[in-house]
Amino acid sequence: MEQIRRRQPAALSEVYDLYSTVVYSVALRVLRDGAAAEDVMQEVFLKLWQQPDSFADRRGSLCGWLAVVSRNRAIDRIRGRKRLENVDDLQLSNGLDLGTEAEREIMLEKVRTVMADIPVDQRQAVEMAFFEGHTHTEIAERTGQPLGTVKTRIRSALIAIRKALDVQG
Amino acid sequence: MTNDQHPGTDELIQYCMGSPSAGQDAAIDADAARVREHVRACNECRSEIATLMGDMALMAMTVPQTAPPASAKQRLFQAAGLDLAETNAGSRIRNGGHGDVIPIRRRHTNPLVLWGGWIVAAACLFVAVLLHSTDHAAIQQLAAENIAMMRRMHTFAGALARAEEAEKVMYLLTAPEAQHVTLVAAHAKPEPTGHAVYLPSRGTLVFTASNLAPLPANKTYELWVIPANGTAPVPAGTFQPNGRGMASVMLPKLPLGVRAKAFGVTMENAGGSATPTMPILLAGG
Numbered sequence: 001m002e003q004i005r006r007r008q009p010a011a012l013s014e015v016y017d018l019y020s021t022v023v024y025s026v027a028l029r030v031l032r033d034g035a036a037a038e039d040v041m042q043e044v045f046l047k048l049w050q051q052p053d054s055f056a057d058r059r060g061s062l063c064g065w066l067a068v069v070s071r072n073r074a075i076d077r078i079r080g081r082k083r084l085e086n087v088d089d090l091q092l093s094n095g096l097d098l099g100t101e102a103e104r105e106i107m108l109e110k111v112r113t114v115m116a117d118i119p120v121d122q123r124q125a126v127e128m129a130f131f132e133g134h135t136h137t138e139i140a141e142r143t144g145q146p147l148g149t150v151k152t153r154i155r156s157a158l159i160a161i162r163k164a165l166d167v168q169g
Numbered sequence: 170m171t172n173d174q175h176p177g178t179d180e181l182i183q184y185c186m187g188s189p190s191a192g193q194d195a196a197i198d199a200d201a202a203r204v205r206e207h208v209r210a211c212n213e214c215r216s217e218i219a220t221l222m223g224d225m226a227l228m229a230m231t232v233p234q235t236a237p238p239a240s241a242k243q244r245l246f247q248a249a250g251l252d253l254a255e256t257n258a259g260s261r262i263r264n265g266g267h268g269d270v271i272p273i274r275r276r277h278t279n280p281l282v283l284w285g286g287w288i289v290a291a292a293c294l295f296v297a298v299l300l301h302s303t304d305h306a307a308i309q310q311l312a313a314e315n316i317a318m319m320r321r322m323h324t325f326a327g328a329l330a331r332a333e334e335a336e337k338v339m340y341l342l343t344a345p346e347a348q349h350v351t352l353v354a355a356h357a358k359p360e361p362t363g364h365a366v367y368l369p370s371r372g373t374l375v376f377t378a379s380n381l382a383p384l385p386a387n388k389t390y391e392l393w394v395i396p397a398n399g400t401a402p403v404p405a406g407t408f409q410p411n412g413r414g415m416a417s418v419m420l421p422k423l424p425l426g427v428r429a430k431a432f433g434v435t436m437e438n439a440g441g442s443a444t445p446t447m448p449i450l451l452a453g454g
Contacts, residue, residue, distance in 0.1 A: 009256040012249065016242055021412055024237035026229045032386075034238070041237055042245050049249050064226030071229050072187060109408070109419050112231045116389070116407040116441045117422070123440065129186055130228055136183060151179040158182065158224045 001062065005052045012049050019063050020045070023070040030074035030131050040073045075133035114164040118157055125150050126157035175214055176204045184208070185221045233384065236412040361414075363451045365432045367394070372423040374405055376432075378451070381410035384436065391437045392418050393445050395454065397430040405432075407441040430454055 003011030023044050027037035044066060047054060055065050115123060121143075128134045128142070136154070140147040176184070184204045208214045246253040363378035376392050384390065389409060393402040406421035431454025435445045 009246070009249075009251045012246075012251070013242075013253070013256050016245065020241070021234050021236050022230055024241070025232050025235045028235055029232040038237055038241050038244075041241065042248060045245050046248055061226065064223065064230065067229035068222065068226050071225075075187065105411070105417065106419055108227065108231050109417055111227045112408065113406055113418070113421060115228070115231055120440060126228070129182075130225060131232075133187070136179065151182075154182060155178055158221065158228075161224045161227055162220070 001052065001055065004049065012045070015048065015062070016045060019066050022063060023066050026067050026070040027074040030071060030133075031077060036077060037074070040070055040077065043073055044070050071130070079133050110164045111161055114160050115157075118160050119153075121145075122153040122157040122160075125153040129154055174207075175211065176207060178217070180204055181208075181214065181218055182221060185218055185225060233409045234411045235383075361451060363392075363432075363434060363453070365392075365453070367429055367432070369426055369428050372425040372427070373420055374418070374423060375420065376405070376408075376418040378408075378410070378416045378434070379414060381414045381416055383414075384409060387439045388436055389439050389441060390416065390450070391435050391441050391445070392421070393433045393435065394423065394427060394429050395431040395433060397428040402433070402445050403427060404441060404443065407437065 001011075004015065020041060024037055024041045027040035027044075028034065031037050031040065047069070048066070055062060124143070125139055125145075128139045129136070134142070136147060136150050139145075139154075140150045143150065145153075180200070181204070184201060208218060243253050246256070359380040361378065361380045361382065363376060365374060365376045367374045374394070378390075381390065389407040391407045392405040394405050395402050403423060405423060406418035408416040408418050410416040431452060433445065433449040433453075434451035435442075435447070435449055437446055
């Protein structure tokens, strides 16, 4: 990141090579449109290049931060709304240590396993919230479930992911 | 909620996922504003938010990995007012014209720690050979697991930084820019392959695969343990190949003591299935 702050194009090239697949894949998951996902990916990397201080090292893993920003920009598009204010500036847990590609893959494999193992209704609720940008209330209306049930399902899914991390650590 | 009261976890989750209104619903925006104002002054809630954001980042990164179009990088550099060709050439010149070279820094290192790192790395490679594996995914996974273990040991010993040599090996094995080549018979197309290591008494299994075909949307690969006693196949984890067709399943939840007659891989709907759907795409036993 220091090299990007110093305006070294090679640093942008390296960061792109490392994380473009993650950024693109997240946008593609939300938008289900390759061209739109590429636009979002470009927006995310341009933001990093033009405003490198938007990512502060204290915000945790660069990969994780880029994934979240990609999700946020993609959600902005599908909901046709203004930007998710402030959310990009939130800090990520320092426990998200994803140093190498292999370490990242191992950790993500555990999370994928958790996501596959959690009850379908929990997964559906958290995916509707995270990848489709629905509010808890909207999910309750769409699924016909009580609002409290929806909140519990989303919270439970996130707790399950955290437990996978605890095992990893 | 007043500004003195901590928002509930559900409110923080909603806040982390972003105000869904952003100007379209006054009530929702007011709730978000209250949470934002509270969080600004509350270390406890900021800490909880950091954890939630970490969880969400992981969830985001678990989506099936798809490489962007090759032209996208050129487009990005153009938009940034940069010359990609010049950047690539400059990178090669700085590295003596031999591509990306990792500088080796020499410094005094505790020999035990140094050799410990090499022993771990050598063990990784040895195990990979035992797996009859020529794919780098297996080597990466095993090496990473061992290095991660070594890191933890060194953290306890206060000597984390001394694992430098082993880290260099790890870097080579895991660097995205490193060339990965699987050698097969001349003119043969690389076939999908999988390697499973299974210990029934402990219910532990490690599976790696390479050259897997990309999955259609909303599909996943699923690994199965076929019990020797003729009972129903046991699901052993779902997985998605990365952009290079590689995938792994590490230590899925399995019952203890199930002796395996064979292993199989099928394609299932996203989320996996309780019973395998034919055809079996990979099989061995």
